[in-house]
Amino acid sequence: MAGSFSAAGRKLRRVQSAISHAIQTLEDTQGLQLFDRSGRTPRFTEAGRVLATQARQVLRQAEAFERAAQSIAAGLEPELSIAVDSFVPTGPVIRGLANLQLAFPDLTVTLFTEGIGAAERRVRDGGATLGLCALLPSTTQDLQATALTQVTLAPVVAPTHPLASETRPLTRDILAEHVQLILTDPLQRPGPSFSVVSPRVWRFVDIASRLEFLLAGFGWGTMPHHLVEAALDSGRLVRLMIDDPAVLPGSIGLFAIHDRRRPLGIGARWLLEELQRQGWCAKS
């Protein structure tokens, strides 16, 4: 590394005997020859070379610990836990988190991605600091919400489904004749949900499996546009033309929420601004 024990001592501001002695005790405790001392200047043995890189790994970890401690002491929140509802576009979130790690490499980030409604619940019960979700009309006072973007919704159905070849204008009554596939909060009491039109609904927690059922033609439902764009382009799904916003809203707001009683830390505020900077122009 430094070429000689003496040079190492100069580098570390220690006398040569300290280096020599430290290495000897290390060799003794591990029962290994780490240096070949036959020459003028000690040379790594193979074991020494391999273990030195291992030791450097330990040091790197220890330094990471110190940096994290210093960052926390300097005011950074120790941990930032984020809950994301599953239909939030992942692209901007991933980019935002990547930039967050660049800006705060010592910040421990925890991420929950779960079904609909879970993000809000986690923020409410303190399990997560920041939530990214669509806001149901249950807005209460203890949650602070910041608008991020609008997700355009597309009512879709498989081309094999009767609704795809329906010629009449799609009124609420016609839609009600068919099974509607909806997202549901598993913990919420199954009651009259938002924008539920059909009396016969199939409930899904996972948006991906709902998409599977839509593709298979089991019913109709509204999907975030960015998730079905490819399927629409390739014809595996067709869009239902519903003009009446009273039946189905054309878009839904995406918000970052957090508990008002617990002010956001430095990292959380930075991420919030970063997420607003992100272009949320859909795509993945």
Add this chain to the structure above:
Amino acid sequence: MAGSFSAAGRKLRRVQSAISHAIQTLEDTQGLQLFDRSGRTPRFTEAGRVLATQARQVLRQAEAFERAAQSIAAGLEPELSIAVDSFVPTGPVIRGLANLQLAFPDLTVTLFTEGIGAAERRVRDGGATLGLCALLPSTTQDLQATALTQVTLAPVVAPTHPLASETRPLTRDILAEHVQLILTDPLQRPGPSFSVVSPRVWRFVDIASRLEFLLAGFGWGTMPHHLVEAALDSGRLVRLMIDDPAVLPGSIGLFAIHDRRRPLGIGARWLLEELQRQGWCAKS
């Protein structure tokens, strides 16, 4: 962790004051409150909880260091470096290495995968302990070779190539009319190589790019059968029927080689047996 400082002390066979003092000095040096001492028993602060997991990471690394040192002290070679020629089937190698890591988790393994001839060269100059390669007839005394399997060779050509529609029996003379794509050792003097038939050869170091050129119909060449099986099945390549083994050998032996002067370590011997246990029945 243990519920209280006293309990932690009992677990670590230390008196309670030692624990208490150690944690206090840690808190002082980092300038952080790690425990909330307001209650009867100290409770982690958020910073303490996060930093504790970080500290456990450091400990895991340190334990890995100790285990590696002990393994070496017990006789395991400090490092096992393996050089593999690029056309050796990767499947059995990957399986063998995975099992090696299970059997010897503390063994540092280094892998080189390079063009033809590189494995033998690395073993020769000491850069690698073990080499997996086909043996050219340059077998010398200082290399010990262990047979692993035979790789069947398939002379192939793109279906668009004139040779694909050749009706005459494929003699050496007919083959010689076309460009032959061969693998070559970049450091070897370009001389009369093994099983080179055509006077016009295109030389490749990388077997993957040679396959590209074969698929594009630039010439003919012999490929390991397992690498072109899919292309043959789908008709993107056709096999040339050459019966004369004097023109082209039907298969080539695959060997593990090492330097006789440096006896193999425990891990290397284990891997060698493991590789012989592997079914080398091609596929990937």
Add this chain to the structure above:
DNA sequence: ACGTTCCATCTCCTTTACAGATGGTTTTCA
């Protein structure tokens, strides 16, 4: 109310880490 369990703090002792000095060996250079 009393015993138990917990923590913080103090003192004392052992171990460890390091500095400084010494002697021996190899390399370098005149």
Add this chain to the structure above:
DNA sequence: TGAAAACCATCTGTAAAGGAGATGGAACGT
């Protein structure tokens, strides 16, 4: 070839750190 320089091992003494043990006060359970 011979002196200077650089290197290492080893010894001794000292400062710092780590841990043991004792003590006192607070919280908890019975």
